[in-house]
Amino acid sequence: MYSMTTSAVPAPRGPVTRKDVARFAGVSTAVVSYVVNGGPKKVAPATEAKVQDAIRRLGYRPNAAARALKLGSSETIGLVIPDNSNSFFSLLAHAVEDAAAELGYALLLTNSDGNLAKELRNLRNLAARQVDGVILSSVLMEPALPELESAEIPVVLLNHSADAPGFDSVGVDLVAGAKTAVEHLIGHGHTNIALAMGTNTGNYYDGREEGWLQALAAAGLSEGPIVRTPFTREGGYAAGKRLLAAASRPTAIFATSDLQAVGILRALHEAGLSIPRDIALASFDGSAEAEYSWPPLTTVKQPAKAMAEAAVSALIGAHRHHESEHLIFPAELQVRQSCGCS
Amino acid sequence: MYSMTTSAVPAPRGPVTRKDVARFAGVSTAVVSYVVNGGPKKVAPATEAKVQDAIRRLGYRPNAAARALKLGSSETIGLVIPDNSNSFFSLLAHAVEDAAAELGYALLLTNSDGNLAKELRNLRNLAARQVDGVILSSVLMEPALPELESAEIPVVLLNHSADAPGFDSVGVDLVAGAKTAVEHLIGHGHTNIALAMGTNTGNYYDGREEGWLQALAAAGLSEGPIVRTPFTREGGYAAGKRLLAAASRPTAIFATSDLQAVGILRALHEAGLSIPRDIALASFDGSAEAEYSWPPLTTVKQPAKAMAEAAVSALIGAHRHHESEHLIFPAELQVRQSCGCS
DNA sequence: CACCTGCTTCTACTCGAGTCAATAACCCAG
DNA sequence: CTGGGTTATTGACTCGAGTAGAAGCAGGTG
Numbered sequence: 001m002y003s004m005t006t007s008a009v010p011a012p013r014g015p016v017t018r019k020d021v022a023r024f025a026g027v028s029t030a031v032v033s034y035v036v037n038g039g040p041k042k043v044a045p046a047t048e049a050k051v052q053d054a055i056r057r058l059g060y061r062p063n064a065a066a067r068a069l070k071l072g073s074s075e076t077i078g079l080v081i082p083d084n085s086n087s088f089f090s091l092l093a094h095a096v097e098d099a100a101a102e103l104g105y106a107l108l109l110t111n112s113d114g115n116l117a118k119e120l121r122n123l124r125n126l127a128a129r130q131v132d133g134v135i136l137s138s139v140l141m142e143p144a145l146p147e148l149e150s151a152e153i154p155v156v157l158l159n160h161s162a163d164a165p166g167f168d169s170v171g172v173d174l175v176a177g178a179k180t181a182v183e184h185l186i187g188h189g190h191t192n193i194a195l196a197m198g199t200n201t202g203n204y205y206d207g208r209e210e211g212w213l214q215a216l217a218a219a220g221l222s223e224g225p226i227v228r229t230p231f232t233r234e235g236g237y238a239a240g241k242r243l244l245a246a247a248s249r250p251t252a253i254f255a256t257s258d259l260q261a262v263g264i265l266r267a268l269h270e271a272g273l274s275i276p277r278d279i280a281l282a283s284f285d286g287s288a289e290a291e292y293s294w295p296p297l298t299t300v301k302q303p304a305k306a307m308a309e310a311a312v313s314a315l316i317g318a319h320r321h322h323e324s325e326h327l328i329f330p331a332e333l334q335v336r337q338s339c340g341c342s
Numbered sequence: 343m344y345s346m347t348t349s350a351v352p353a354p355r356g357p358v359t360r361k362d363v364a365r366f367a368g369v370s371t372a373v374v375s376y377v378v379n380g381g382p383k384k385v386a387p388a389t390e391a392k393v394q395d396a397i398r399r400l401g402y403r404p405n406a407a408a409r410a411l412k413l414g415s416s417e418t419i420g421l422v423i424p425d426n427s428n429s430f431f432s433l434l435a436h437a438v439e440d441a442a443a444e445l446g447y448a449l450l451l452t453n454s455d456g457n458l459a460k461e462l463r464n465l466r467n468l469a470a471r472q473v474d475g476v477i478l479s480s481v482l483m484e485p486a487l488p489e490l491e492s493a494e495i496p497v498v499l500l501n502h503s504a505d506a507p508g509f510d511s512v513g514v515d516l517v518a519g520a521k522t523a524v525e526h527l528i529g530h531g532h533t534n535i536a537l538a539m540g541t542n543t544g545n546y547y548d549g550r551e552e553g554w555l556q557a558l559a560a561a562g563l564s565e566g567p568i569v570r571t572p573f574t575r576e577g578g579y580a581a582g583k584r585l586l587a588a589a590s591r592p593t594a595i596f597a598t599s600d601l602q603a604v605g606i607l608r609a610l611h612e613a614g615l616s617i618p619r620d621i622a623l624a625s626f627d628g629s630a631e632a633e634y635s636w637p638p639l640t641t642v643k644q645p646a647k648a649m650a651e652a653a654v655s656a657l658i659g660a661h662r663h664h665e666s667e668h669l670i671f672p673a674e675l676q677v678r679q680s681c682g683c684s
Numbered sequence: 685c686a687c688c689t690g691c692t693t694c695t696a697c698t699c700g701a702g703t704c705a706a707t708a709a710c711c712c713a714g
Numbered sequence: 715c716t717g718g719g720t721t722a723t724t725g726a727c728t729c730g731a732g733t734a735g736a737a738g739c740a741g742g743t744g
Contacts, residue, residue, distance in 0.1 A: 017730055028694045033732060040733060044692060064471040065410035066730035069699050074407060076450075076471075083436065085630065090432035094425065097453055106471060108418075109451040111439055129406040129418075129448060233634045262634045269636045288427065292575045292604045294611045294636050359700055370724045375702055382703065386722060408700035411729050 016060045025054035036062055068130060077315060078108045078126035078134040080119060086232070086259060087287040088304075089137065092159065095308030096135060103316055105132070112138070114230075127153050133315040158311045159302075161207055163326050170311045170327045177300040177331030178211025178254065181282040184298065184333060185252040186219045188280060188340040194224040194250035196239040196260050198231035208256045208284060224250050229260065236263025244271055252280040252339075258290040261297050261338070276340040286334055298339035300331045358402045367396035378404055410472060419657060420450045420468035420476040422461060428574070428601060429629040430644075431479065434501065437650030438477060445658055447474070454480070456572075469495050475657040478502075500653045501644075503549055505668050512653045512669045519642040519673030520553025520596065523624040526640065526675060527594040528561045530622060530682040536566040536592035538581040538602050540573035550598045550626060566592050571602065578605025586613055594618075594681075597625040600632040603639050603680070618682040628676055640681035642673045 018036075022029040027047060034043045035051040043051070054060070068074040079096055081089045097107045108131060112119035119138060126134050133154040157164055161171030185193050195212045209226075216223060227242050229235035236255060240263060243250060255261040261283035268275055275281060275295055283290065286301025310327050335341050360378075364371045369389060376385050377393040385393070396402070410416040421438055423431045439449045450473060454461035461480060468476050475496040499506055503513030527535050537554045551568075558565060569584050571577035578597060582605060585592060597603040603625035610617055617623060617637055625632065628643025652669050677683050 015730095019730080029731080030694060030733075031692090034693095037732085042692075047692080061466075061470045063411070063730050065407050065416060066699090067732080068407035069405070069411050069701090069730080070732050072699080084426070084439065085429070085432045085436045087427070087429060087432070087631075090427045090429070090435075093432075093451070094427045094453055097426065097451060101452070106450050106452070106467065108448050109435070109439060110443070110448070111436055125448065128403045233630065237634075265636060266634050266638075288575065289429075289631060292579075292608050294607060296608075357700095361700080371701080372703075372724060373722085376723095379702080384722075389722080405700050408729090409702080411700080411731090412702050414729075 015063070016058045017063070018060070020058055021051065021054045021060045024058060025050045027051060072130075073132050074130045075104055076106045076108055076129070076131050077312070078110065078122075078129070078131040079137075080110050080112055080122050080126070080134060081137045082112055082114045084109065084111050087289045088258065088285045088302075091287055091304045092137065092308055095305045096158075096312060098305075099309045099312040100316075103312065105312075105316065135311050135315060154315055156311045156315045158307065161328060162205070164324075166324055168314045168325045168327075170307050170314065170329070172302045172307070172329045172331040174207025174331075175211040175214065177284060177302075177333075178208040178256075179215045180211075180331075180333045181284065181298070181300050182212050182215035182254050183219070184335070184339055185254065185280055185282055186215060186221070188252070188276075190250075190252035190280060191221055192224050192248060192250045193221070193252045193254060194243050194246075195226045196236060196243070196253055196255040196264060197226055197228045198235065198256040198260060199228045206256070212254055231257045231259060233259050233263040233266075236260030236265075237267050238263070240264035240267025244268070244273075250279070252276075252282070255281065255283040258283050258285040258287045258297060258299055261299070262289060262293055265293055265297075265338075276338055280340045281338040283338075284331075286331075290334075291336070293338075295338050296336035298336045298341065299334050301334045302331050303329050357405070358400045359405070360402070362400055363393065363396045363402045366400060367392045369393060414472075415474050416472045417446055418448045418450055418471070418473050419654070420452065420464075420471070420473040421479075422452050422454055422464050422468070422476060423479045424454055424456045426451060426453050429631045430600065430627045430646075433629055433646045434479065434650055437647045438500075438654060440647075441651040441654040442658075445654065447654075447658065477653050477657060496657055498653045498657045500649065503670060504547070506666075508666055510656045510667045510669075512649050512656065512671070514644045514649070514671045514673040516549025516673075517553040517556065519626065519644075519675075520550040520598075521557045522553075522673075522675045523626065523640070523642050524554050524557035524596050525561070526677070526681055527596065527622055527624055528557060528563065530594070530618075532592075532594035532622060533563055534566050534590060534592045535563070535594045535596060536585050536588075537568045538578060538585070538595055538597040538606060539568055539570045540577070540598040540602060541570045548598070554596055573599045573601060575601050575605040575608075578602030578607075579609050580605070582606035582609025586610070586615075592621070594622040594624070597623065600625050600627040600629045600639060600641055603641070604631060604635055607635055607639075607680075618680055622682045623680040625680075626673075628673075632676075633678070635680075637680050638678035640678045640683065641676050643676045644673050645671050 018029050018032045021032045031043055032051055033039050034041050035048050077100055081093060084090050084093055100107050110122040112122055135156050135158050137159045155167055157167050157169035159171060160169045161174045182193060197209055225246050227239040229239045253264060255264055261281055268279055273279055282298045284300045286299050290297035290299045307329055360371050360374045363374045373385055374393055375381050376383050377390050419442055423435060426432050426435055442449050452464040454464055477498050477500050479501045497509055499509050499511035501513060502511045503516045524535060539551055567588050569581040571581045595606060597606055603623055610621055615621055624640045626642045628641050632639035632641045649671055
């Protein structure tokens with residue numbers, strides 16, 4: 001008597017497919033699908049058990065590419081940010097990843113490094129990869145938009161506070177946030193408050209400058225010096241040095257990002273100044289780094305988690321709704337010590 | 343005379359497929375493929391021009407899902423790290439993204455948050471998504487490995503310095519790096535040097551502890567106090583407080599991560615101590631944050647870019663080579679001021 | 685016994701692109 | 715004018731999974 005292996009030995013060479021499972025369980029491929037996704041048709045309990053067993057035994061994993069092809073959705077979203085190693089964006093990216101994972105979506109991360117060409121390349125690449133949508137935290141804006149329209153991919157602009165016609169966007173109230181911070185500095189008695197403004201590649205107007213102006217105007221103060229540098233530690237450092245060298249040295253500085261504030265802090269320390277006694281400081285973003293600088297930074301905290309969730313659900317949940325939506329979150333002042341408190 | 347549109351109007355409703363392009367250009371679908379990927383067969387220049395034109399006119403983008411299905415490769419790699427908002431890992435992630443993009447691969451980012459269950463879930467998810475490989479920067483190690491073997495996916499362990507049989511790995515020389523840093527502190531005359539050790543979920547031995555021990559032993563010094571806390575700012579802060587309260591307060595501290603050092607810095611500042619005069623500090627990682635703390639941290643810099651590139655090319659370039667490879671990069675001491683220099 | 689109903693399962697087509705074997709078109713030497 | 719050899723193009727099959735429509739198989743009725 002020979003080896004009567006009527007039920008063929010598994011021997012799953014290469015990846016296991018639905019067909020292998022079907023053969024092993026003695027059913028058709030359709031049932032396997034039904035079992036795997038609680039499919040559109042019911043399956044008898046006994047059969048289901050057999051299939052589940054086969055799946056486990058063979059270590060079957062449905063092929064996501066095939067699934068994506070058939071369903072027209074990859075259950076993947078793309079994220080384009082300037083720089084994942086910038087602490088604020090890394091926080092945002094983490095929050096987006098969490099929110100996406102919550103809905104069963106994976107995250108394709110790309111960095112544009114503040115480079116327009118790279119940003120467009122990333123966008124094109126994501127479009128070709130059939131992502132179900134893109135969350136774009138752009139440095140440029142205008143030039144990228146037409147590209148997006150043509151790609152017929154849902155896009156949500158994250159960290160974007162100006163209205164972008166035709167696109168959903170999620171941002172914070174830059175004007176109010178900045179205003180609160182500057183008002184707080186004014187409350188400490190400062191009258192010469194500088195602005196360390198971050199520079200965007202695109203030159204759309206940034207609400208933080210407006211907020212600073214409004215707070216000063218409301219208090220009847222004249223404008224302090226403005227320095228424009230990139231949104232980085234290095235940029236802040238340069239800004240700090242320039243402000244120290246200025247004719248009328250300010251007694252307080254409002255920086256448009258925590259990273260810049262950290263750079264300013266360094267410039268101030270190097271000059272042997274005491275913070276907040278000699279110069280007070282407040283900034284914007286609310287990244288973790290701000291909490292652990294010395295002294296801890298008073299900063300306007302962006303609700304990154306909520307914003308990320310809003311962006312993801314606008315992208316996924318919203319099935320091409322009516323008009324484009326512009327969500328603006330309030331930013332809250334997080335008082336610590338760099339401003340003069342405590 | 344009526345509208346004699348013999349060549350049908352495009353009117354591409356829904357996504358444009360290869361078939362649409364073929365019809366528009368008056369060729370078969372095969373040629374379109376050949377043109378798109380400089381295919382395995384040549385195409386006459388005139389035909390190619392027609393096809394290129396059609397592609398441009400219709401805005402055709404090849405469907406990545408279909409491509410992935412047919413080719414069995416998604417040109418995507420997965421990255422699993424504990425926390426993308428940890429500055430060292432975000433640096434690493436950025437470097438990995440760059441290296442992958444260079445080779446035409448996209449990056450699927452997942453955070454495990456130091457959570458074993460989440461890490462396994464991410465790994466499974468990536469496997470199901472047909473990524474061509476996974477770069478894993480794990481907190482746990484042992485428990486995850488069997489899972490990976492079964493998933494038949496190429497894996498490279500990044501930021502992992504112990505040999506993992508059966509897996510390629512890329513890491514730094516923790517022992518030598520830590521030793522250099524501690525030796526440097528000893529060079530400044532310190533004899534009571536504490537260790538702020540990061541704790542891993544998995545309890546594999548960390549070379550940084552060994553390096554610290556070796557440096558002390560070589561100098562004939564007795565062991566300083568050890569405090570074990572997580573690899574975070576908060577962990578460092580707690581460690582700093584505990585060390586200050588210790589019976590024999592150390593005059594120098596070696597921290598196993600920049601983040602911990604930042605936390606320690608805060609504890610020291612709060613205690614009104616001067617750094618490095620009262621207590622000197624050196625740490626490990628070489629993240630950007632270390633450069634802008636106050637005082638700037640002397641730290642052992644991990645060559646993140648080189649490591650990321652090595653990991654990616656081990657994953658992509660290496661076509662299932664012979665034995666598993668263990669790359670160990672040297673880490674270089676970056677001298678700044680927290681140690682007592684300058 | 686014929687027939688309907690309801691439940692389960694199967695067959696077969698589809699998604700979009702890669703690519704081989706076969707065919708068509710052409711050129712030149714004999 | 716024909717045969718051999720290029721070169722260009724095409725038809726058709728494939729990858730793995732989702733699912734509509736057909737088919738099988740009870741059990742119950744008239």
